[in-house]
Amino acid sequence: MRLSVADGGVQFIVEDTGIGIPATEAERIFDEFVQLNEYYDGTGIGLTVARSLSRRLGGDIQLDTTYTDGARFVMTLPIPA
DSSP: OEEEEETTEEEEEEEEOSSOOOGGGTTGGGSTTOOSOTTSOSOSOHHHHHHHHHHHTTOEEEEOTTOOSSEEEEEEEEOOO
């Protein structure tokens, strides 16, 4: 995980070296109970919860579709004044 400050907000950047996520699925993966590969464990709600919490705090989380060595998620939260 990396942390950076940019444009009045804090960015948390998380990367993995897994199979990656196609850019065409970049929004769908945040839907409840979505799993792109049935061979992996999990219920498919983790990203939904993460996005919900981010948005309640005034930010957002997105998949970086330019990353090609797995998956990269960027959560941006505002810095309170």
